[in-house]
């Protein structure tokens with residue numbers, strides 16, 4: 001698709017009427033300045049039409065509006081490193097780049113910066129680079145951000161200190177939704193590795209693997225494997241687990257989302273196997289909050305008391321949304337659980353911490369050492385937030 005620079009139909013505000021010296025190169029390459037449609041096109045740019053433009057200065061014959069007149073034969077020019085042209089978007093908009101057709105771009109290779117601002121005072125540099133040797137418009141991109149103005153600052157070129165731009169436009173950005181401020185952590189494995197987590201507890205790297213199938217979300221999930229005898233931390237039971245040091249403070253309240261799949265051959269004898277737990281920072285006693293499989297059921301324990309169970313269904317993703325108030329007090333702390341999109345456990349008060357301790361998250365598989373069959377569990381889409389809307393699909 002061709003994006004031709006659009007003619008600007010509105011009256012533009014120009015910040016200068018200064019008369020500077022003439023660009024010594026402006027007449028050196030006659031014949032190269034004839035506009036063609038292909039030269040006016042800018043790929044990878046959904047052009048925004050500025051409502052006004054200001055410049056740091058300009059030759060009287062080459063004002064800033066010349067960079068917006070849809071004509072490659074006209075240009076904005078100013079002498080001096082740091083000369084800038086600055087476009088007002090009229091309101092705050094998402095921008096992700098600038099398309100620029102440089103005057104004499106085949107011979108003048110410019111060093112330039114792109115900056116954006118919300119308030120017109122504080123500018124953030126979002127790009128720095130050089131143009132290719134071309135008269136055609138080039139698009140220079142950066143991660144989408146919200147801005148009121150886009151500034152192009154020219155720091156000289158390979159031949160002189162003139163800034164000369166035939167046409168330029170800001171490019172619209174489609175802002176990828178950033179995590180809401182209340183999302184405090186993602187552990188969805190979409191980095192393609194384990195780096196979202198604090199550390200691993202595994203006997204070897206084949207026990208906690210990133211896989212591309214099955215996945216519940218995105219392109220990657222975690223495959224946790226436990227074989228009899230796996231004991232990476234010289235403790236009771238067999239395990240391989242991811243650790244996230246969440247350290248939720250007493251009286252804090254969080255929402256968690258994740259999905260777990262037990263494959264069709266997952267063993268579930270009549271003994272405990274934890275797949276998600278909030279472990280206390282102390283070393284003795286059972287973790288305050290545990291999700292387990294035992295004898296064909298998924299069971300949630302709070303301080304070792306069963307508070308919910310459902311039959312284990314293998315080969316499907318179990319989607320959990322878990323709401324916890326962390327407290328060592330059984331009248332203050334609570335758990336609340338959604339499973340497969342339904343509220344299955346309304347607020348249930350229980351002590352979710354030990355007094356004087358905090359908890360941290362462990363995900364993978366941790367089971368009674370008597371189980372001989374290899375166990376595999378898949379985990380994906382972990383997210384920790386402060387509100388239900390953070391974690392609900």
Ligand SMILES: [Ca+2]
Pocket residue numbers: 066067068069070071072073074075076166167
């Ligand atoms: Ca022009």
Ligand SMILES: [Ca+2]
Pocket residue numbers: 188189190215216217218219220221380381
């Ligand atoms: Ca994922």
